[in-house]
């Protein structure tokens with residue numbers, strides 16, 4: 001795998017103009033340099049995370065609250081690790097063990113977290129738009145850890161960083177095929193916004209029932225034939241069927257779905273010979289991806305995605321708290 005170019009001066013404006021937002025609720029509408037700035041910021045944390053001693057004191061004295069109203073393994077743990085490696089005090093609120101279960105509203109929960117003087121709040125919620133709602137009610141930066149079908153911005157960023165580590169710094173000219181349950185996928189939306197903004201060609205592939213009606217507006221090429229969508233792909237990103245967001249029958253059966261839309265070794269051969277295999281997790285092995293593809297050495301970047309997730313979340317926490325910390329050029 002090739003290494004990305006080092007951070008290039010002049011790629012983005014100086015100081016807070018490089019990322020002039022208090023919150024990270026989505027990647028839609030971000031400028032290319034804002035995304036590149038976060039990717040470049042993450043590189044130092046990729047290096048740190050590979051050292052035996054992984055802790056710095058950049059966010060010492062700050063309190064970060066991870067408020068998760070939906071289950072998570074990768075996102076919750078990596079935000080927790082990211083905050084701790086930066087020296088912050090990190091507190092996790094799991095909705096299942098909170099007063100949400102007693103009927104407390106989202107807004108009242110947000111006001112409660114705000115009254116505890118959190119310096120950043122990370123939120124995952126099952127409803128699209130819930131994170132923006134909370135961000136408008138609190139006084140500190142809010143980071144979206146996934147809201148309904150809307151966006152999962154740090155996933156989009158970590159996926160872009162993973163692609164850059166494997167394919168080099170230029171996104172223009174890269175062909176990325178995203179296949180699966182596009183309709184219900186916040187990962188697909190954030191990746192589409194991120195990768196098209198950076199200049200990649202994005203193809204999306206799904207059965208007709210799992211393709212959003214408004215997909216053409218997102219500057220992607222839609223496919224229902226997976227073999228056609230794979231032709232010439234540099235990156236193949238597989239998504240799971242999001243049963244928890246489905247009401248009713250969207251596919252005839254998992255077996256038929258695998259036959260038409262599952263990534264097997266035979267199917268992968270239709271992409272470029274060096275095509276990168278990605279999956280945000282959690283995977284349903286044997287449905288959208290075969291085990292021998294998910295674990296294919298030199299081609300599967302699935303564990304690299306997890307590694308990049310910690311670095312990206314460190315970069316986002318650092319950048320979004322710079323104003324409050326009085327960092328020169330950001331205060």
Ligand code: CP
Pocket residue numbers: 071072073074075076146152155280281282
């Ligand atoms: N990719 C992702 O968001 O995984 P988790 O649901 O485990 O956080």
